[in-house]
Amino acid sequence: MDAVIILDRLQRHLEIASWAELTHHSNRVASLVTRVAQILNIPAVPMAIAAYAHDLGKISWPVELRDKHPLSPIDWGLIHSHPVVSAKELAQIWPQAPPDILALVRGHHERPGGRGYPDGLKEISTELSIIAACDVYDAITSERAYRPGGAQDARQALLAVADFAPARVVAALAAVVGKIA
Template sequence: MRALILYRPGLPGWLSEMLKYQGPSRLAMEILAWHETLYYHAVTTAMYAEAVGRALGLQEEELEWLTQAAFFHDCGKISWPLVLADRERLDTEDRKLVNVHPIAGAYYLRQYWPEVPKLVCRIVKEHHERSDGSGYPNGLRNGEIHPLSMIVAAVEVYTALLEHRSYRDRGFMKVEALAELERQGFPENVIQVLAAVENDVTMGKMFGVKNLAGK
């Protein structure tokens, strides 16, 4: 399993470097072990986040934190029963698990990677918060959410919309996904960057994965 993650041909350089460290590598292995498609989603989200961060002129340290948080944003899902990976409709109990996965993710990061930057944990906790207060787990509003969290939130939604999911017939076309981001009120500068990024940023050809887990 370790070799599969660390030495898979074509792995992005930043990910290879990050996974040299035992804590993050172990957590990445847990993500892959839970569901390969969750791992694929993590890599794709991180690659889009890196592209957005560079385009917005983030400094290298901020860019590193953004990319790390984007990769680990859904690591809290490893606490879910595997049945949730492909469930088309969520019941009340399912939703309870879904709504706490950002908090679980921050706990997992601190457990596996004690030196994890505090901002990385914060971004993971906030990646489902929304500026109008409709998000979870804490219903934060604009001004309470870190700007890097909003980038990961937008990129994660964009990535998910482009992917095939069990609860819809097809993935969104790029123009549809961008329109949905605008409808949901994500930052205009992030949407503009995503509009300019080619979809070959995705890792589908490398990993050969068509189905993706996530809510």
């Protein structure tokens, strides 16, 4: 299926959820991922599709969980399962989705050395690092209702990304957002 059709379906799927911040976050992450992938000479379209789909699993959350803080153990269970649900949602929207794109969606909260979830992967591919880096960067620099302090400085966000992403990914992201890493 044509990538444009997939991206359009994903966009509509997000819009139906009436969760504007999630739609905007997905759009911003996809934009960052596309530009970082281009700098690193990695095919951008599969990355963009994975970025659009990465948080689809949050759509089925109860509305009160969207901005809830602090979280209960049950809430954490839902949060930790969302990458798996996101990959299932993408496979429903796009039955021919390539396994590597589904793996990018499922793995966007994985961290080197098994520090992430849902699978505790020890090794993180460059593609996965790019999605994770752009996701964390956008989460930190965006306003979130549960964090009254508001958006943090881009430089702080890049430092947080450098904690888990390879230097060349951090440098590419820094170039995209116009900051020196």
